[in-house]
Amino acid sequence: MSPWKAAQPGDPVTAIDTPALVLNLDAFERNLQRMMDAIQGHPVRLRAHAKSHKCPEIARRQVALGAVGICCQKVSEAAVFVEAGIHDVLVTNQVVGAHKLRHLANLARRARMGVLVDDAQQVADLAQAAREQGVCIDVYVEIDVGGKRCGVQPGASVAHLARQIANHASLRFAGLQCYHGPAQHRRTPAERIEAIASATDAARMSRDLILADGLAVERITGAGTGSFLLERDSGVFNEIQAGSYIFMDRDYGDNQPGPNDVPFEHALFVRTGVLSHTAPTRAVVDAGLKASATDSGMPTVWQRPELKYVKAADDHGVLEMPADTSLGLGDVLMLVPGHCDPTVNLYDELVCVRGERVEALWPVAARGALL
């Protein structure tokens, strides 16, 4: 990590060194509240996805506003949040291997822990790990509702796994994971509606088979920032796993909003400076792909539509612009990252600003927690 920080609390915003990951606190807090307003009065609760922020300060604010807890993708990531006082964590992933299972069961001594399965062997291994440490773990069956990644096919396989879970005293069959990843970034509302309708059908049908087998299905969980209003109104889902809504990114900004979509704001920026400008139509900034993740495409330049970020090298970002653009060495620009989650994972702290001041530095404490 850097031997010095990009800023200190109390600094004027103009003094923040570059590149830095900047959180606009006013916009962030409005996003937090907008999500709670959007689910208020509906039969869903929020379990915020912490893979987006990896930041205990943010998780605490989400829980304080009403989130039941968080999701993580990794056991080591979950451990950071449990250590920070978050008491209800769902690892939205399969956990395989004795080492990871031991850590997961160990966390269940201190927090309510959930995990996904899509294979009978996972159920048996989880049951043993939980039994050995005398804990009970919430287990959800993941259904492949369209993501073509993990999860069993809807129907009898789901009910079969649910029954296997229920047969273990050290496990609790908690419900169904029905997250449709690709739906989050389908660009038109119609495409998203179609995808989530299909996911809802898969969830309902699977649930009914489990009910017919005599088991309760407490929780049907899923959804992300791009689709959660559809799951909210599905009549089937009762938990929302949105994560990116707190920050937003260029990729979510490229979605065409539906008529009732919540206007979440861009709250996360990469502050960058111009370090070279040797051609009239080209400049280079100090934020490359180690400062703003490019897996979902290039960042945009906030409120400077004439500047196009066209190429990222490790530590250089190349801008193109009309020849008459006013831009000088040292000029500071704000990038809207292409994808917020892996961008946050590149930094050790969020530089939190309010108005013209740096208010706080929040550690990205679970950055790099891959195990």
Add this chain to the structure above:
Amino acid sequence: MSPWKAAQPGDPVTAIDTPALVLNLDAFERNLQRMMDAIQGHPVRLRAHAKSHKCPEIARRQVALGAVGICCQKVSEAAVFVEAGIHDVLVTNQVVGAHKLRHLANLARRARMGVLVDDAQQVADLAQAAREQGVCIDVYVEIDVGGKRCGVQPGASVAHLARQIANHASLRFAGLQCYHGPAQHRRTPAERIEAIASATDAARMSRDLILADGLAVERITGAGTGSFLLERDSGVFNEIQAGSYIFMDRDYGDNQPGPNDVPFEHALFVRTGVLSHTAPTRAVVDAGLKASATDSGMPTVWQRPELKYVKAADDHGVLEMPADTSLGLGDVLMLVPGHCDPTVNLYDELVCVRGERVEALWPVAARGALL
């Protein structure tokens, strides 16, 4: 970061948790030596690029074998290496802003520091920062030899900047930076030969103008792992900045080698485990884009050509394979990252293995040093 590590020294390789960044020490050491053998007896020296590894342990080994020092891309990155005892560091970048310049000049109290310029204002600002701290900084003029990123055009502009540098007592005109980035990954030897011939012409012509102006040009530096034999034999370059040769990656592996190219080996791997396998032709591993950078394309699966890593999500990697492939939950695979530099930047340590044992953990101490 993760509250626990993927392995400890002395562990058997089979006990390394996943995902982990694994360095095969035997292959790595052969790569180190092959580079020194390749430049031995030629009028070039090695200044290894440390942006690839960000690891003081590796820099120390490079210097011990004969590298004159290292390159970095960032002042904060350089600071990590100076602190670790590396005494000759070239920041192969423009450094803009009073804060960064102060840090750079401060490092020049403890190490020989170099930096690039491509603008007269940078020269003036560097001179002032160096003067204020009573140090002397090596300054190189960067020439755009084909990268279309930073650097002035070859010719009179180069000589003009060189003269400006030489006019400041606190700066030393050290030479020319002539790195051709795109040439490193041109796939055929003929394309690389053409690109470096052009870069060499630009360097020679600019050098001759500076010499005609009465200034010495001590150093012409550049080159990378994909092209360095061409710069070595150019008759113009006298310093090589290769970095990736120690690790290699899938992108470099995709280059068609020239007849004399050095057979560097893949030494860096992402160890990953299968966490889901719910369709005969698809499995999911626990290394996604937060574990193996995808800016230069997907990783490959080492020695398992029937397995194709086709898609990376934050924490999932999707494999496709023939339906009769033998692969089970928990099976461990070794990925060859698409691009070594940003992959290393995702980890806090390298798990160094020799044979069947973990020999050491080496901190990636400059990970995330962006300032």
